[in-house]
Amino acid sequence: xxxxxxxxxxxxxxxxxxxxxxxxxxxxxxxxxxxxxxxxxxxxxxxxxxxxxxxxxxxxxxxxxxxxxxxxxxxxxxxxxxxxxxxxxxxxxxxxxxxxxxxxxxxxxxxxxxxxxxxxxxxxxxxxxxxxxxxxxxxxxxxxxxxxxxxxxxxxxxxxxxxxxxxxxxxxxxxxxxxxxxxxxxxxxxxxxxxxxxxxxxxxxxxxxxxxxxxxxxxxxxxxxxxxxxxxxxxxxxxxxxxxxxxxxxxxxxxxxxxxxxxxxxxxxxxxxxxxxxxxxxxxxxxxxxxxxxxxxxxxxxxxxxxxxxxxxxxxxxxxxxxxxxxxxxxxxxxxxxxxxxxxxxxxxxxxxxxxxxxxxxxxxxxxxxxxxxxxxxxxxxxxxxxxxxxxxxxxxxxxxxxxxxxxxxxxxxxxxxxxxxxxxxxxxxxxxxxxxxxxxxxxxxxxxxxxxxxxxxxxxxxxxxxxxxxxxxxxxxxxxxxxxxxxxxxxxxxxxxxxxxxxxxxxxxxxxxxxxxxxxxxxxxxxxxxxxxxxxxxxxxxxxxxxxxxxxxxxxxxxxxxxxxxxxxxxxxxxxxxxxxxxxxxxxxxxxxxxxxxxxxxxxxxxxxxxxxxxxxxxxxxxxxxxxxxxxxxxxxxxxxxxxxxxxxxxxxxxxxxxxxxxxxxxxxxxxxxxxxxxxxxxxxxxxxxxxxxxxxxxxxxxxxxxxxxxxxxxxxxxxxxxxxxxxxxxxxxxxxxxxxxxxxxxxxxxxxx
Amino acid sequence: xxxxxxxxxxxxxxxxxxxxxxxxxxxxxxxxxxxxxxxxxxxxxxxxxxxxxxxxxxxxxxxxxxxxxxxxxxxxxxxxxxxxxxxxxxxxxxxxxxxxxxxxxxxxxxxxxxxxxxxxxxxxxxxxxxxxxxxxxxxxxxxxxxxxxxxxxxxxxxxxxxxxxxxxxxxxxxxxxxxxxxxxxxxxxxxxxxxxxxxxxxxxxxxxxxxxxxxxxxxxxxxxxxxxxx
Numbered sequence: 001x002x003x004x005x006x007x008x009x010x011x012x013x014x015x016x017x018x019x020x021x022x023x024x025x026x027x028x029x030x031x032x033x034x035x036x037x038x039x040x041x042x043x044x045x046x047x048x049x050x051x052x053x054x055x056x057x058x059x060x061x062x063x064x065x066x067x068x069x070x071x072x073x074x075x076x077x078x079x080x081x082x083x084x085x086x087x088x089x090x091x092x093x094x095x096x097x098x099x100x101x102x103x104x105x106x107x108x109x110x111x112x113x114x115x116x117x118x119x120x121x122x123x124x125x126x127x128x129x130x131x132x133x134x135x136x137x138x139x140x141x142x143x144x145x146x147x148x149x150x151x152x153x154x155x156x157x158x159x160x161x162x163x164x165x166x167x168x169x170x171x172x173x174x175x176x177x178x179x180x181x182x183x184x185x186x187x188x189x190x191x192x193x194x195x196x197x198x199x200x201x202x203x204x205x206x207x208x209x210x211x212x213x214x215x216x217x218x219x220x221x222x223x224x225x226x227x228x229x230x231x232x233x234x235x236x237x238x239x240x241x242x243x244x245x246x247x248x249x250x251x252x253x254x255x256x257x258x259x260x261x262x263x264x265x266x267x268x269x270x271x272x273x274x275x276x277x278x279x280x281x282x283x284x285x286x287x288x289x290x291x292x293x294x295x296x297x298x299x300x301x302x303x304x305x306x307x308x309x310x311x312x313x314x315x316x317x318x319x320x321x322x323x324x325x326x327x328x329x330x331x332x333x334x335x336x337x338x339x340x341x342x343x344x345x346x347x348x349x350x351x352x353x354x355x356x357x358x359x360x361x362x363x364x365x366x367x368x369x370x371x372x373x374x375x376x377x378x379x380x381x382x383x384x385x386x387x388x389x390x391x392x393x394x395x396x397x398x399x400x401x402x403x404x405x406x407x408x409x410x411x412x413x414x415x416x417x418x419x420x421x422x423x424x425x426x427x428x429x430x431x432x433x434x435x436x437x438x439x440x441x442x443x444x445x446x447x448x449x450x451x452x453x454x455x456x457x458x459x460x461x462x463x464x465x466x467x468x469x470x471x472x473x474x475x476x477x478x479x480x481x482x483x484x485x486x487x488x489x490x491x492x493x494x495x496x497x498x499x500x501x502x503x504x505x506x507x508x509x510x511x512x513x514x515x516x517x518x519x520x521x522x523x524x525x526x527x528x529x530x531x532x533x534x535x536x537x538x539x540x541x542x543x544x545x546x547x548x549x550x551x552x553x554x555x556x557x558x559x560x561x562x563x564x565x566x567x568x569x570x571x572x573x574x575x576x577x578x579x580x581x582x583x584x585x586x587x588x589x590x591x592x593x594x595x596x597x598x599x600x601x602x603x604x605x606x607x608x609x610x611x612x613x614x615x616x617x618x619x620x621x622x623x624x625x626x627x628x629x630x631x632x633x634x635x636x637x638x639x640x641x642x643x644x645x646x647x648x649x650x651x652x653x654x655x656x657x658x659x660x661x662x663x664x665x666x667x668x669x670x671x672x673x674x675x676x677x678x679x680x681x682x683x684x685x686x687x688x689x690x691x692x693x694x695x696x697x698x699x700x701x702x703x704x705x706x707x708x709x710x711x712x713x714x715x716x717x718x719x720x721x722x723x724x725x726x727x728x729x730x731x732x733x734x735x736x737x738x739x740x741x742x743x744x745x746x747x748x749x750x751x752x753x754x755x
Numbered sequence: 756x757x758x759x760x761x762x763x764x765x766x767x768x769x770x771x772x773x774x775x776x777x778x779x780x781x782x783x784x785x786x787x788x789x790x791x792x793x794x795x796x797x798x799x800x801x802x803x804x805x806x807x808x809x810x811x812x813x814x815x816x817x818x819x820x821x822x823x824x825x826x827x828x829x830x831x832x833x834x835x836x837x838x839x840x841x842x843x844x845x846x847x848x849x850x851x852x853x854x855x856x857x858x859x860x861x862x863x864x865x866x867x868x869x870x871x872x873x874x875x876x877x878x879x880x881x882x883x884x885x886x887x888x889x890x891x892x893x894x895x896x897x898x899x900x901x902x903x904x905x906x907x908x909x910x911x912x913x914x915x916x917x918x919x920x921x922x923x924x925x926x927x928x929x930x931x932x933x934x935x936x937x938x939x940x941x942x943x944x945x946x947x948x949x950x951x952x953x954x955x956x957x958x959x960x961x962x963x964x965x966x967x968x969x970x971x972x973x974x975x976x977x978x979x980x981x982x983x984x985x
Binding site: 160163164167168169170253254255256258259346347436437438439440441442443444445446447448459462575576 | 766767769770772773776805806807809810811812865866867868869895897899951953954957959960961
């Protein structure tokens, strides 16, 4: 096997190199030569090619993402900001929370089970590398047309992968989203969110400090999985005997990940670690260059010490391998034995592969020969930055001007009832329990709320009842109509979902899923969405703590709807005071908080009944959204609510149906004066919630709304004698729907499609 | 003296902290036992928790059977030590031949997590003495391989000797023979149950608190047997 060493690179400057096959542009290759003052070795070329990829370098998005760092709201709760593996937020009582969402879209389309499984694995390692114990996961998912046969392949594989990996890991799955839209047909979105908790003193960062400290690689052995394009190098540079074509999707082992969690938390809590980094995209290349770049600036690695699953791997492949369940720790020499003892206890293999130095260089040797000698910052942080052209496409005019005004609406009480029954069973509004019942929501014993509640809620401290709530949301149709406003509406919905359960919204994470950044129209959508989100976060006082960008969700010319998935984290002082979504007792009074306008553009009704997308998304008043949240949180704290539920996709009809199905107890409602039944039921005006108030708290509740000057409308009462939803004032008549019938319709859709 | 109840953690155990919490809420003292321990630290009873011991490689519970602590546990159980195996713990008990039969892949081939109604069929075991016979309880179920199977003769024996401790009601969630959710050995000290009583011990986090009585039953049994004082 011939090795391309640094001295080879110096002595043979003219050797042609397959940079284009590795995804590097000509000018990017030239700037690598300029940085090094010579041609890169094949190992160096491999490192740069992966670290300068869109996925690792954010080269197209960086110039826009800077807004999250400049438009930072005054907020005392940020302990660690953007740029680390995940942001850290103070939730009081000495506790801190870290949370982050990441995409695993492309691998999940190629190989749904492993793609989704390793998506969870990767985000969990991000959380443990901050020093936190992971306490919950959530999965925002997007699929193509539910009737398309390929959707079945993708969905069932992804759901099995999330369950197979997450259940074995012992993390409760407390929520997420499942949305169908044909724009995702060739590009399903698999986003994975993990949240972890820790005491303030346990926060750890990824940096290699302390000259002479050891760099330890531990966890699973390094194999040939996830290498992808780098096999070009292997086949070009090496004998044809070795296995050249390798799978580019990684394979996960959740049992190893569980051991890695326990082992990592034990070495961190024992004070055995100076710096720590998970291995995800770009594997050892990423971990060593980032650790060195964030620390003293130098590191030497003996690459031949890496424990392998496949002894035929070339050094380039070892540097690039994305084998799962691996971590890298920086450890003082005196603590190596203690570190190794913990690894042994958990049956985790570990080996010292490098040493921190102050050379300012990342050097890698392979059996005594130097194969990498680079400034680590140039690999990890100083990649190319693009100012991609962006422009509002002309077709936006057509899209925004063809609103839903002329769509046929139900014209009689019977048609309203029929529409309600139909909407209850559409794939986007139907019960997701066929999916969520394949996930463990009980493990760890701290799950206070899980799907289908508005947000997932976890008890953090058993003694005090301190807890957190998390929700993820995005109506991508709104973003397609107006990406700036759409991103803000996604934030508002997620913020509201957290507040509805009684938690105070505190911080934001995001996963920005878009088409190709090389298309100016897509780049415009991206720029608009980021700006909208940054502006809204500034106004609402909720900082962005981190996130992820996924570009190239596009097949040919057709991009997905811009899908900025927004996660909001909230804190609740006593989880006992949480507000559930189901009403409970006879006589409880049902109110709508907020104003219902005739806003149907981008609504589920327009989509499901008419396959229509056009017009302008609902108006949004961020100040009103904050006031609504104040009422919801105060009402929860003062125990004014028997129940509360957000109004979003499917409008008030869907909100009421979900509350009734969850409760099993009937309700008598009347369309408020001044509204048409249709608008009342299916408009998706923002900044609304349905709240249910016990009679003896009614005066206090109304006084609270009045003190905030917030609109509130009584719409009915809970009726324990009835098992149906009754609505009066529908074209002068009353309609009645049996709750069991609604439930049957809601629950049979997904099993019919995918069971 | 407070009864000391050991909870064994194997690599891959997941519900060990939940089992320990249930022991504490019932009034016992939980003692962490490690799979590599050479002895049982003089505990008065042991819980084998849910999870995926050793990644469920080979077969669920098959590798855990060979853990160092299990040799001692099998001897102690045969000597009368109360042992409760929940979910993966139940699988470990059948693999260790402390209980008959086996747990197989759910008949619908999916992992399932749901609030499951059960009927208590036996209240003479050490872990079910505080229930009424015929009592209906609702506790979480979550498994991928929870289908209880045994040959007809064994099933007839279990029924004849009153050793079925709980049966699934309304739906059979995993294809278990004769709707069996849990069984006991003849002596009544070793119990295996597929659903999770330890996840139904607090109103805040469980669907009910119906599971708590498994743990209070144990404490009552220990007191009645004179193992510990009231």
